[in-house]
Amino acid sequence: MATIGVTRGFGDHDLKVYNSNIYIKPFLSSVPGVEVYxxxxxxxxxxxxxxxxxxxxxxxxxxxxxxxxxxxxxxxxxxxxxxxxxxxxxxxxxxxxxxxxxxxxxxxxxxxxxxxxxxxxxxxxxxxxxx
Incomplete structure (x- = not known):
């Protein structure tokens, strides 16, 4: 969507498609998957x-x-x-x-x-x- 940057996935909970009210966050998680080894x-x-x-x-x-x-x-x-x-x-x-x-x-x-x-x-x- 030419909107999502790497840093957006980590915490922009109000991310919307530019110039609209369409939220992108429903399919993007700011919660990382963590494995401890x-x-x-x-x-x-x-x-x-x-x-x-x-x-x-x-x-x-x-x-x-x-x-x-x-x-x-x-x-x-x-x-x-x-x-x-x-x-x-x-x-x-x-x-x-x-x-x-x-x-x-x-x-x-x-x-x-x-x-x-x-x-x-x-x-x-x-x-x-x-x-």
Whole structure:
């Protein structure tokens, strides 16, 4: 609706379509979904990560595709490579953005690429890597 910004989802309870009395909030929640994961209860290796991304990532790529891309990038750069998590995030952004074709930006499978902003973090869970 060209009205909703990222910050709007976090607290603008009176958000309306511009120049109208139509409320947008009924399908938008300002209450975040929160998962608590106790890192101290599990052992993690250098390839155990959390991927956090904006909807520009998740709108066009599946969880399984994200996992495959991250696994491939991490496998090609050893645990001693300090930029391996940045490289995985960069690969996810590039893959989701697609390439310019005559019919617009396209993914390798021919589907439309993301038209939204794409921000990605690949966060290591291994305490030795995350310090």
């Amino acid at each position: 106790d890192l101290s209860k599990c052992e993690h290796g250098p390839d155990d990560v959390v991927v956090m991304g904006t909807d520009g990532l998740w709108d066009v790529i599946t969880d399984n595709e994200v996992a495959e891309i991250v696994q491939r990038v991490l496998a090609s750069h050893g645990p001693d490579e300090p930029s391996r998590y940045n490289l995985a995030a960069q690969e996810l952004v590039l893959r989701t953005r697609g390439v310019r074709k005559e019919s617009g930006w396209r993914l390798p499978n021919g589907k439309l690429a993301s038209l939204d902003d794409i921000s990605v973090f690949v966060i290591p869970l291994n305490s030795e890597q995350s310090n």
